[in-house]
Amino acid sequence: MATITLSRRLLLLLPLSPTPTSTTATPARKYSLANGVMLRQLFEKVSSTYTYILADPHTREAIIIDPVLEEVTRDSRLIHELGLKVLYAANTHCHADHITGTGVLKSLLPGCRSVISRDSGARADILISDGDVIKFGSYYLRAISTPGHTDGCLTYVLNDNSLAFTGDAILIRGCGRTDFQQGSSKTLYESVHKKIFSLPASCLLYPAHDYTGQSVTTVEEEIRYNPRLSKTLEEFIHIMDNLNLPKPNLIDIAVPANIQCGIQD
Numbered sequence: 727m728a729t730i731t732l733s734r735r736l737l738l739l740l741p742l743s744p745t746p747t748s749t750t751a752t753p754a755r756k757y758s759l760a761n762g763v764m765l766r767q768l769f770e771k772v773s774s775t776y777t778y779i780l781a782d783p784h785t786r787e788a789i790i791i792d793p794v795l796e797e798v799t800r801d802s803r804l805i806h807e808l809g810l811k812v813l814y815a816a817n818t819h820c821h822a823d824h825i826t827g828t829g830v831l832k833s834l835l836p837g838c839r840s841v842i843s844r845d846s847g848a849r850a851d852i853l854i855s856d857g858d859v860i861k862f863g864s865y866y867l868r869a870i871s872t873p874g875h876t877d878g879c880l881t882y883v884l885n886d887n888s889l890a891f892t893g894d895a896i897l898i899r900g901c902g903r904t905d906f907q908q909g910s911s912k913t914l915y916e917s918v919h920k921k922i923f924s925l926p927a928s929c930l931l932y933p934a935h936d937y938t939g940q941s942v943t944t945v946e947e948e949i950r951y952n953p954r955l956s957k958t959l960e961e962f963i964h965i966m967d968n969l970n971l972p973k974p975n976l977i978d979i980a981v982p983a984n985i986q987c988g989i990q991d
Contacts, residue, residue, distance in 0.1 A: 761888050763865055764808070767932065767941060768801065770794040773824040773976075774935045777801060778891055780884075781810050782863020788812045789862050790838075791882060791891050792934050793827035795988060801827065802834040814860055816841035816867075818893025818934055819879040820848045820984045822907055822977040829988035840987050845871070846878025848985045854880070867891075870921050874914020875902030881922060889930040896922055897933040898940045899952055904966050906973075907981070911966040915959050923949055 759765055764781040777797065781788035788810040793801055805812055812835045815828040820842070828840040828850070839851035841860060854860070856871035860882075867882040872895040879902075882891040894902030896918050904911045922931070927946035948955060954965050974980070 759889075761884070761886055763884065764788075765889075766804065766808075768797065768804070770797050770824065772796070774937050775821075775824055776932065776934055776936065776941075777827075778932060779805065779808075779810070779812075780862065780865070780867070781808070782865055785863035786810050787862040789814045789816060789860060789867065790831065791816050792818055792821075792893070793831055795825040795827045795830060798827040798830045798834065802831065805835065812838045813862055814839055814841045814852070816860065816882065817846075817848075817850075817984070818882065818891060818895075819843065819876045820846045820907070820981060821934075822981050823935075823974045824976060825980050825983045826988035829986075842987075843869070843871070843878035843880045845873070846876065848878070849987050851987075856880075859885075872914075872917040872921050873908075874904060874910050874912075874917045875907070877908040879917070883925065883929075887926050887929055889932060890922065890925060891932045891934075892922060893934045896931060896948060896952070896955065898931075898936055898938070898943045899948070901952070901954055903969060903971055905969070905971065906977070911963045912959065914966075915955065915962050918955050 764783050766779040768777040775792060775794050777793050778791040779788055786809055790812055793815055815831050815838055817826055832838050832840060841852045841854060842848050842850040844853040844855050854869050856869060859866045859868045866885045870881045870883055872879050872881045875894040879893050879895050881895055901914060904914055923945060925945050929945045931943045931945060954962055
């Protein structure tokens with residue numbers, strides 16, 4: 727699988743071909759945020775994983791973040807219904823609790839390319855690093871390296887800093903575990919406090935998972951109310967060292983598959 731070398735900071739990933747505006751798609755205004763970007767949040771109930779579709783309502787160019795293998799039919803159907811051209815299927819990290827849908831989506835969505843962190847150790851069409859950006863229409867996502875849950879965790883931040891997709895680095899009133907896959911409580915704490923908590927207080931944070939029925943939070947909320955990350959570093963490490971969580975059911979299957987872009991040879 728080809729790897730494209732990316733420049734840092736000012737990179738713009740260009741679409742493979744011009745994307746015509748759909749004349750039959752559902753009106754964008756029904757799905758647009760205040761900043762104009764289209765956003766759909768989708769849920770996979772077995773692993774409690776959120777998948778996100780972002781699009782420019784004018785060019786219809788789009789990105790899908792953290793797709794799940796079992797939901798690729800649902801995702802591709804919605805993408806076609808909305809008249810979108812998905813340029814990139816990006817993962818926030820190499821997941822341990824589900825198999826990514828990026829490999830299959832590439833076969834269902836012509837021109838779609840897979841994206842993951844260079845530090846993840848996984849294969850993808852495009853490997854990115856801290857500061858790289860991925861363009862879709864007049865918008866782009868900036869990748870911020872937020873390791874700690876894994877070495878290859880990325881947070882994707884919209885160009886106006888109004889929203890960010892945090893993967894497992896920070897969840898709503900929680901965070902990803904640090905007891906496997908190169909996990910480090912100290913590194914995760916520093917990633918969140920130095921990178922995510924430095925975003926505007928009103929920045930909306932969309933996590934990769936939620937287990938309590940919530941869908942979105944803000945930087946300000948998590949600084950104030952996150953029961954783990956509002957603590958001191960020493961307290962946080964103690965909390966994480968004593969979670970005593972069971973091993974993820976699919977880790978021995980999901981990680982090898984996800985290293986291969988979701989497709990096992």
